[in-house]
Amino acid sequence: ATLMRSLVKKRVPLQTGRMCYSSVSTTKLFIDGKFVESKSPEWLDIHNPATNEVIGRVPKATHEEMLAAVDSCSRAYHTWSETSILARQQIFLRYQQLIKDNIKELAKLITLEQGKTLADAEGDVFRGLQVVEHTCSITSLMLGETLPSITKDMDTYTYRMPIGVCAGITPFNFPAMIPLWMFPMGMVCGNTYLLKPSERVPGCAMMLAKLLQDAGAPDGTLNIIHGQHDAVNFICDHPAIKAISFVGSNQAGEYIYERGSKNGKRVQSNMGAKNHGVVMPDANKENTLNQLVGAAFGAAGQRCMALSTAILVGEARNWLPELVERAKGLRVNAGDQPGADVGPLISPQAKERVNSLIQSGVDEGAKVLLDGRNVKVKGYENGNFVGPTIVSNVTPDMKCYKEEIFGPVLVVLEADSLDDAIKIVNKNPYGNGTAIFTTNGAVARKYTHEVDVGQVIFFFFLIFSFFIHEHGWVYNTHFQCINLQKERV
Numbered sequence: 453a454t455l456m457r458s459l460v461k462k463r464v465p466l467q468t469g470r471m472c473y474s475s476v477s478t479t480k481l482f483i484d485g486k487f488v489e490s491k492s493p494e495w496l497d498i499h500n501p502a503t504n505e506v507i508g509r510v511p512k513a514t515h516e517e518m519l520a521a522v523d524s525c526s527r528a529y530h531t532w533s534e535t536s537i538l539a540r541q542q543i544f545l546r547y548q549q550l551i552k553d554n555i556k557e558l559a560k561l562i563t564l565e566q567g568k569t570l571a572d573a574e575g576d577v578f579r580g581l582q583v584v585e586h587t588c589s590i591t592s593l594m595l596g597e598t599l600p601s602i603t604k605d606m607d608t609y610t611y612r613m614p615i616g617v618c619a620g621i622t623p624f625n626f627p628a629m630i631p632l633w634m635f636p637m638g639m640v641c642g643n644t645y646l647l648k649p650s651e652r653v654p655g656c657a658m659m660l661a662k663l664l665q666d667a668g669a670p671d672g673t674l675n676i677i678h679g680q681h682d683a684v685n686f687i688c689d690h691p692a693i694k695a696i697s698f699v700g701s702n703q704a705g706e707y708i709y710e711r712g713s714k715n716g717k718r719v720q721s722n723m724g725a726k727n728h729g730v731v732m733p734d735a736n737k738e739n740t741l742n743q744l745v746g747a748a749f750g751a752a753g754q755r756c757m758a759l760s761t762a763i764l765v766g767e768a769r770n771w772l773p774e775l776v777e778r779a780k781g782l783r784v785n786a787g788d789q790p791g792a793d794v795g796p797l798i799s800p801q802a803k804e805r806v807n808s809l810i811q812s813g814v815d816e817g818a819k820v821l822l823d824g825r826n827v828k829v830k831g832y833e834n835g836n837f838v839g840p841t842i843v844s845n846v847t848p849d850m851k852c853y854k855e856e857i858f859g860p861v862l863v864v865l866e867a868d869s870l871d872d873a874i875k876i877v878n879k880n881p882y883g884n885g886t887a888i889f890t891t892n893g894a895v896a897r898k899y900t901h902e903v904d905v906g907q908v909i910f911f912f913f914l915i916f917s918f919f920i921h922e923h924g925w926v927y928n929t930h931f932q933c934i935n936l937q938k939e940r941v
């Protein structure tokens with residue numbers, strides 16, 4: 453840990469204008485295989501969201517430091533891209549074991565900086581670990597294709613080749629999983645990687661870099677810079693960077709997509725969400741209510757796949773009082789406290805934003821059935837807590853419906869029929885994921901085909917093994933649930 457962070461024992465001015473009298477750790481940069489202290493005059497505070505205490509500082513890397521990082525990636529690319537696939541695979545086989553061995557430590561760091569409960573934090577690492585495990589199949593993932601005799605005496609071969617230096621820009625809500633979506637897969641293919649983690653939660657990425665180094669990744673194959681807009685602009689503009697992966701808000705994602713694409717880079721932007729869960733009256737009530745509560749309020753709603761909008765169809769609207777009772781049972785507390793279900797939001801600004809979106813619903817005629825705005829957490833009075841909140845009588849023209857809330861808030865709409873529910877979902881500009889709760893296969897099929905959202909989850913209480921085998925749909929870990937990835941071609 454001291455390699456990645458060092459303690460500054462002197463009295464230091466903080467970005468907030470306050471002075472810090474106690475020791476504050478500084479986050480280092482990772483350049484050319486070394487954890488180095490930034491020379492930047494500009495630093496940002498890192499807070500514990502449960503207390504708002506400053507727990508560290510992160511630099512805005514200087515232009516020279518960013519250049520050094522990308523140059524290191526470029527130099528390493530020549531050797532790394534020529535390294536045998538089996539040698540690259542061996543590094544990631546060791547890496548996945550090191551992540552497993554350190555899952556608890558990584559989770560503690562996530563809870564400290566991000567606020568989520570320790571169980572959620574372990575899940576965060578675990579989901580990323582699954583991607584690292586997937587990289588270990590690179591020997592078959594990189595296979596090419598051949599077509600003999602495309603014309604007389606000529607065959608066609610397709611190779612999968614690395615593209616060069618790739619860059620990742622990540623958000624605060626999954627400090628382990630999202631960086632692990634990016635650099636392991638990019639690197640195992642032979643690319644080198646420049647990562648800019650969220651400036652609000654940089655610690656986990658640094659620990660992941662150290663573990664990768666311990667697994668044997670050569671110097672320069674992964675570099676990490678910190679910062680905000682300047683670092684993002686640098687990535688969008690530097691000619692050596694060939695591809696950018698972004699995950700975060702629409703505002704940043706659209707900007708990065710445009711600026712990076714204009715510079716001829718491949719850019720993928722995974723952005724905001726407003727995920728709808730359609731509840732049919734024939735659904736299994738017990739299962740549905742449990743799933744709704746977990747999906748709406750888990751991780752304090754700070755998940756791009758949070759189920760933040762429920763559409764109750766027909767008689768299912770009568771389930772609201774029971775939904776409220778279940779949500780009331782969740783315990784709001786600091787993420788490292790035993791029994792905590794809902795941790796704090798990332799910042800006081802996030803809390804204020806969530807509260808104001810709840811109020812906007814009230815002002816526009818919605819009903820707050822469960823109000824988490826004034827929740828008090830003993831011993832953590834300065835934390836950014838909002839308790840589970842359920843807003844009913846919501847209509848599609850309301851601000852709380854149109855905007856991503858990104859907090860533990862479930863907005864509830866009603867519809868008379870499945871067709872009406874589908875119309876509502878398809879009119880919403882967001883489309884990350886959606887779920888339908890039903891025991892009727894025909895209803896599930898209709899929803900899948902007519903809803904315009906990329907990921908569809910069905911919650912059954914029956915097992916439709918015919919569908920699974922006939923259509924090759926992905927069978928999820930929950931035996932009553934199928935997760936379908938829809939692709940438009």
Ligand code: NAD
Nearest residue numbers: 621622623624649650680684700701704722723724725756
């Ligand atoms: P964010 O957009 O504020 O930050 C993401 C990254 O972009 C950070 O590294 C940040 O430094 C940078 N950034 C922020 N504002 C910028 C700007 N104006 N210009 C250039 N760069 C900027 O996102 P966040 O608050 O950290 O994360 C929450 C958002 O991420 C939510 O909208 C959530 O839905 C989304 N998200 C999406 C997915 C997905 O897969 N679609 C997954 C997780 C999170």
